[in-house]
Amino acid sequence: MAAQTVRLLxxxxxxKKLAELRRILAAEGVAGIEVVGLGDVPEYPEVPETGATFEENALIKARAGAQASGLPTVADDSGLAVEALNGMPGVLSARWSGGHGDDQANLDLVLAQLADLPSERRGAAFVAVAALALPGDGPDSEYVVRGEWPGRIARAPRGENGFGYDPIFLPAGESRTSAELSPQEKDAASHRGRALRALLPRLRTLVG
Structure with missing residues (x-):
C-alpha cells in the first residue's frame, strides 16, 4: 500500500523558511510530507503575537494555523539574544527599531547599542522555538522544541545570504557571518535548523 502524503502547514x-524545512526533511530522508505555506491555504485572520516568550508566540501561531486550516501546523518564533542587552531584542527582534520587519534598521540599532563594546562583551545567540500543533485538542496535539546558536555580534554587516540579523551574527568558531554561510552550512548549524531537526521525530509520526 502506498504511503500517505501529509500536508504540513x-x-x-x-x-526561505518553507525551503529550509523542505531541505531538512529531504536531507533526513523524511518522505510523505508536503510542506505548504500560508499562501497555499485559504486566508484566515492571523492572531497577534502577544506572548512574552518565543514558546508562547510559536504556539499562538501554530494553534491558529491548525484550527483554521485543519492541517498539522508548524510555526516558529525566533530572535537574537544579546548578552550586553540582557537578552534583548529577544521576542522584540523583528520590531526592535520600532517598525516591524525593517531588518536594516533593526541591525543598525543593535550595532549602535554595542558600538563601544570590545569583542569579549559582544556575546549573543540566535534562539528559535518551533511548535507543532495538530487539529483538535488531544493529549499529544502540541509539541514545542528549542534551538540555540551561540556566537557574537560583528562590528559591521557582511554577506548577502539569509535575512534579519544574519549579516552581523558571527557563529561561535566562525570568522564568517551567518549571511556569508551557504544555505546548507546554515541549515546544519543554525538555531532554526536545530529546532526543526528536533521536531523531526514528531513529524515522522505524522506519516507513520
Missing amino acids: VASRNE
Whole structure:
C-alpha cells in the first residue's frame, strides 16, 4: 500500500523558511510530507503575537494555523539574544527599531547599542522555538522544541545570504557571518535548523 502524503502547514509567508524545512526533511530522508505555506491555504485572520516568550508566540501561531486550516501546523518564533542587552531584542527582534520587519534598521540599532563594546562583551545567540500543533485538542496535539546558536555580534554587516540579523551574527568558531554561510552550512548549524531537526521525530509520526 502506498504511503500517505501529509500536508504540513508552515505558518509563514517567508519562502526561505518553507525551503529550509523542505531541505531538512529531504536531507533526513523524511518522505510523505508536503510542506505548504500560508499562501497555499485559504486566508484566515492571523492572531497577534502577544506572548512574552518565543514558546508562547510559536504556539499562538501554530494553534491558529491548525484550527483554521485543519492541517498539522508548524510555526516558529525566533530572535537574537544579546548578552550586553540582557537578552534583548529577544521576542522584540523583528520590531526592535520600532517598525516591524525593517531588518536594516533593526541591525543598525543593535550595532549602535554595542558600538563601544570590545569583542569579549559582544556575546549573543540566535534562539528559535518551533511548535507543532495538530487539529483538535488531544493529549499529544502540541509539541514545542528549542534551538540555540551561540556566537557574537560583528562590528559591521557582511554577506548577502539569509535575512534579519544574519549579516552581523558571527557563529561561535566562525570568522564568517551567518549571511556569508551557504544555505546548507546554515541549515546544519543554525538555531532554526536545530529546532526543526528536533521536531523531526514528531513529524515522522505524522506519516507513520
